[in-house]
Amino acid sequence: MPEVLIRAERVEKYYAQPSENRIQVIAPTDLSIVKGEIVALLGPSGSGKSTLMRMLTGLSAPSAGQVFWHEKPIASTDVNVSIVFQSFALFPWLTVQENVEAVLKARGMNADERRKRSLKMLDTVGLDGFQAAYPKELSGGMRQRVGFARALVVEPEVLFMDEPFSALDVLTAENLRSELLELWQNKTLPTQAIFIVTHNIEEAVLLADRIIVLGRNPGRVRTDFKVTLTHPRNRKAVAFTQLVDYIYKVLTQPDAPTPQLPNAAGDRDARRTYQMLPHARPGGIAGLLEILIDHEGKDDIYKLADDLAFEIDDLLPIVDAAQLLGFLTVNEGDAAITPTGTEFANSEILRQKELFRTAAVDNVLLLRQIVRALETKSDGEVAEEFFHDVLDEQFSEEETLRQLETAISWGRYAELFDFDAARHRFMQPERLHPAPEELATVDTESGE
Numbered sequence: 460m461p462e463v464l465i466r467a468e469r470v471e472k473y474y475a476q477p478s479e480n481r482i483q484v485i486a487p488t489d490l491s492i493v494k495g496e497i498v499a500l501l502g503p504s505g506s507g508k509s510t511l512m513r514m515l516t517g518l519s520a521p522s523a524g525q526v527f528w529h530e531k532p533i534a535s536t537d538v539n540v541s542i543v544f545q546s547f548a549l550f551p552w553l554t555v556q557e558n559v560e561a562v563l564k565a566r567g568m569n570a571d572e573r574r575k576r577s578l579k580m581l582d583t584v585g586l587d588g589f590q591a592a593y594p595k596e597l598s599g600g601m602r603q604r605v606g607f608a609r610a611l612v613v614e615p616e617v618l619f620m621d622e623p624f625s626a627l628d629v630l631t632a633e634n635l636r637s638e639l640l641e642l643w644q645n646k647t648l649p650t651q652a653i654f655i656v657t658h659n660i661e662e663a664v665l666l667a668d669r670i671i672v673l674g675r676n677p678g679r680v681r682t683d684f685k686v687t688l689t690h691p692r693n694r695k696a697v698a699f700t701q702l703v704d705y706i707y708k709v710l711t712q713p714d715a716p717t718p719q720l721p722n723a724a725g726d727r728d729a730r731r732t733y734q735m736l737p738h739a740r741p742g743g744i745a746g747l748l749e750i751l752i753d754h755e756g757k758d759d760i761y762k763l764a765d766d767l768a769f770e771i772d773d774l775l776p777i778v779d780a781a782q783l784l785g786f787l788t789v790n791e792g793d794a795a796i797t798p799t800g801t802e803f804a805n806s807e808i809l810r811q812k813e814l815f816r817t818a819a820v821d822n823v824l825l826l827r828q829i830v831r832a833l834e835t836k837s838d839g840e841v842a843e844e845f846f847h848d849v850l851d852e853q854f855s856e857e858e859t860l861r862q863l864e865t866a867i868s869w870g871r872y873a874e875l876f877d878f879d880a881a882r883h884r885f886m887q888p889e890r891l892h893p894a895p896e897e898l899a900t901v902d903t904e905s906g907e
């Protein structure tokens with residue numbers, strides 16, 4: 460498993476208000492930055508991207524939850540990160556070289572070493588020969604190169620960038636972006652991970668190994684997935700444009716259920732991709748369907764949330780899950796129960812489990828695969844790690860764990876399998892279904 464450099468655990472940010480309500484900027488969020496990754500963070504304006512980034516760097520303390528640097532609380536340990544800002548933030552009265560050296564000076568490095576390191580870094584970012592210039596003599600692109608040199612000269616383990624290219628013209632931005640990527644890929648950069656906050660969807664898809672999209676009010680992760688398209692990435696490739704469209708949908712429909720990740724999510728060899736299972740419990744899904752029946756089978760999702768005194772964020776995953784299972788459909792904010800959903804809501808528990816089982820196997824690739832894998836094993840057991848590894852290709856570590864947790868809760872409820880948490884193994888359930896001997900008999904008979 461890749462080394463975790465920074466890990467945020469249930470971090471939140473809120474601001475007190477004179478009135479009784481506080482402003483919640485970031486809802487409880489888990490997020491890790493691992494070695495070797497470029498992570499892009501997207502989100503609508505005001506969704507808390509900068510706030511989240513500042514907490515991850517240790518610049519700002521979370522209101523609740525904790526951030527760890529190499530698994531130690533970030534506040535109590537030395538953190539080696541740098542930030543590149545949109546506005547360059549250079550000292551206008553210092554030369555290029557002095558700007559880069561300033562940060563080394565602040566760290567108490569001697570003059571010789573400072574000079575050596577800063578000249579080398581200026582060379583790396585293409586500013587050889589400009590060391591004596593002042594920022595005002597430079598173009599925007601050159602100034603941002605100084606910004607990069609200054610951030611990189613301290614050899615940060617994680618390089619953070621807050622919209623680093625958005626103050627530049629299109630061509631300059633494009634040029635700097637591809638140079639940065641080249642340096643990263645050649646392993647010329649003295650850094651182990653890059654975290655970039657951006658407004659630009661294409662920029663994220665061009666650069667990132669992993670993309671996180673925040674929703675608003677409060678800021679929370681709406682999707683978090685890996686991109687494994689090979690470099691150089693082609694903006695016109697179908698896989699690329701499908702990803703751009705998907706992110707665009709997530710960004711522009713903040714209140715709708717998160718759409719399905721397209722197959723293009725890095726899928727160079729047309730492997731099947733996993734849909735992101737909404738984190739909802741079967742009991743919650745059953746509860747929602749029963750309420751919909753009471754509401755004559757159809758209701759506005761916001762009104763439902765209001766009636767139930769639910770936060771919309773808590774209700775949406777349940778609606779998504781019921782939709783994924785074919786128990787309801789959503790149209791223009793209205794959730795309408797389907798005939799299967801109605802049957803489910805009106806049935807007793809055993810029949811409910813049966814309907815859930817069929818819906819889950821028909822609609823959820825991961826559950827189908829777990830069931831198949833168990834059927835092929837003579838001991839009827841499969842290690843969780845096996846599925847962890849395949850999911851991990853597509854989702855971040857946190858999301859992989861959440862996906863497994865949801866799959867286990869659905870699979871157990873539907874009696875598709877059992878799960879031994881101590882041994883991390885899926886097992887065929889002690890089941891109501893035919894035992895293996897019975898299956899064998901059925902097979903023999905059908906084979907005749």
Ligand SMILES: Nc1ncnc2c1ncn2[C@@H]1O[C@H](COP(=O)(O)OP(=O)(O)OP(=O)(O)O)[C@@H](O)[C@H]1O
Pocket residue numbers: 474482484502503504505506507508509510511
């Ligand atoms: N001191 C504060 N008190 C109250 N609210 C604040 C405070 N600081 C920030 N906010 C709010 O937090 C929210 C998130 O701000 P943040 O700058 O992190 O968002 P962002 O996604 O980076 O936005 P943008 O893309 O516009 O830069 C905003 O709605 C902002 O108004």
